[in-house]
Amino acid sequence: MPGLSALFSGLGGQGFHTTLYRSYCYTETSRKPMIVRIRFDLGRKKSARPRSERSIALAAAALLSPAALVAFVLGAWSLSADLGWAGEFGIRNGVFARWQTWFLISLGLQAAALILNRYGNDEGQASIP
Numbered sequence: 001m002p003g004l005s006a007l008f009s010g011l012g013g014q015g016f017h018t019t020l021y022r023s024y025c026y027t028e029t030s031r032k033p034m035i036v037r038i039r040f041d042l043g044r045k046k047s048a049r050p051r052s053e054r055s056i057a058l059a060a061a062a063l064l065s066p067a068a069l070v071a072f073v074l075g076a077w078s079l080s081a082d083l084g085w086a087g088e089f090g091i092r093n094g095v096f097a098r099w100q101t102w103f104l105i106s107l108g109l110q111a112a113a114l115i116l117n118r119y120g121n122d123e124g125q126a127s128i129p
Contacts (some may be wrong), residue, residue, distance in 0.1 A: 054120045054121075055120070056120075057116045058116070060113075061112075061116035062113075064109050064110070064112055064113035064116065065110065068105075068106045068107075068109035068113060071106035072102070072103065072106040075100075075101075075103040075105075076099075077090075078091075078097070078099035078102055079099040
């Protein structure tokens with residue numbers, strides 16, 4: 001009787017995989033071979049995602065890219081206000097008054113847009129949103 005390696009050797013194929021084992025059934029009159037069939041259902045492919053999830057991811061990526069641009073512009077305005085190149089920045093106090101915060105928010109939003117775009121396209125490469 002084959003070992004466990006023979007049992008799991010053919011699991012890479014599509015659909016069902018059938019493994020045959022020969023065993024012997026002892027009865028009072030004869031010794032007859034008995035065939036045991038074990039079927040494995042491999043299930044759905046891992047890369048197959050429902051279309052609705054992909055379309056939601058693409059819609060979110062399309063909205064996050066302009067939000068990243070707005071955060072970048074606010075960061076540039078805050079930096080230029082600190083350097084004296086522009087008028088006073090609209091937010092005077094708090095963590096959002098600093099240009100570093102806006103640039104980090106912009107970077108995070110753009111990274112999230114690229115990740116969602118890659119997930120939604122179901123490809124190995126991210127396209128420009």
